[in-house]
Amino acid sequence: MAKIPRSFRLLEELEKGEKGIGDGSCSYGLANGEDHSLSTWNGTILGPPNSYHENRIYSLMIHCDENYPDAPPRIRFISRINLPCVNPETGIVDPRKLACLAHWKRNYTMETVLVELRREMASPSNRKLHQPPEGSTF
Amino acid sequence: MTEVLPKRITKEIERLMNDPAPGIKAVPFEDNLRYFDVVMAGPTQSPFQGGEFKLELFLPGGYPMEPPKVRFLTKIYHPNIDKLGRICLDILKDKWSPALQIRTVLLSIQALLSAPNPDDPLDNNVAQHWKDNEKDAIATAAAWTSQYALPGK
Numbered sequence: 017m018a019k020i021p022r023s024f025r026l027l028e029e030l031e032k033g034e035k036g037i038g039d040g041s042c043s044y045g046l047a048n049g050e051d052h053s054l055s056t057w058n059g060t061i062l063g064p065p066n067s068y069h070e071n072r073i074y075s076l077m078i079h080c081d082e083n084y085p086d087a088p089p090r091i092r093f094i095s096r097i098n099l100p101c102v103n104p105e106t107g108i109v110d111p112r113k114l115a116c117l118a119h120w121k122r123n124y125t126m127e128t129v130l131v132e133l134r135r136e137m138a139s140p141s142n143r144k145l146h147q148p149p150e151g152s153t154f
Numbered sequence: 155m156t157e158v159l160p161k162r163i164t165k166e167i168e169r170l171m172n173d174p175a176p177g178i179k180a181v182p183f184e185d186n187l188r189y190f191d192v193v194m195a196g197p198t199q200s201p202f203q204g205g206e207f208k209l210e211l212f213l214p215g216g217y218p219m220e221p222p223k224v225r226f227l228t229k230i231y232h233p234n235i236d237k238l239g240r241i242c243l244d245i246l247k248d249k250w251s252p253a254l255q256i257r258t259v260l261l262s263i264q265a266l267l268s269a270p271n272p273d274d275p276l277d278n279n280v281a282q283h284w285k286d287n288e289k290d291a292i293a294t295a296a297a298w299t300s301q302y303a304l305p306g307k
Contacts, residue, residue, distance in 0.1 A: 023210060
């Protein structure tokens, strides 16, 4: 199997993100359009319907270091949120508490992570969790 | 677990090593023979003259039925190369043919440095600069070459 290097994999993800993924409920892009290292990304998740998160827009920072995609990205919520996998003080997503990060595979993408986080928000045990005021940040 | 490279790629690597194209060095990484470290000399009589430009090249699983992926790593001021080093060149997209090779692709990129095409831009601001005041744009490109692409930097 041809093993795509980090940079070309991230450029592919960038192009996909620029075109827009799925129904637009999750999106991401480079934080700085001149960042040759393709390391720091902004993500957004539109809160899923029938949950406390409905109509909220959550901002996240995604960091893909030198070892990506062999190793998972680091994710931090900018918008305050109450979720079991998110540190309530820092907004950092605990990689042990999100399945796709804990059991990372090289073919997973930033989209995989955002979609799973959105699924977490909608899960029966999480969707009614009381949330911090809309628009507050960590 | 390393893959067995298709013969076509092995042949191309052999030739790149034994008979490199003038001003172009392309060496595969040991841990991924489809991934190349490339150094390209800026063509003479261009604002990139004297510069040494680093690029990376990858042969995807579909090569040679699909084109290689190539990107500049050294910053460069050129209307067909964007801020992330992506290159706008027809043979890397819809004009790709399996008759082309790594060598021809890199020679075409070198030729693009000699002949910028501001009518098919990837970076609109740079292209506009080229169209409005070519002399000034060329001076900027030369300044970037000395700032970012001098050998040893």
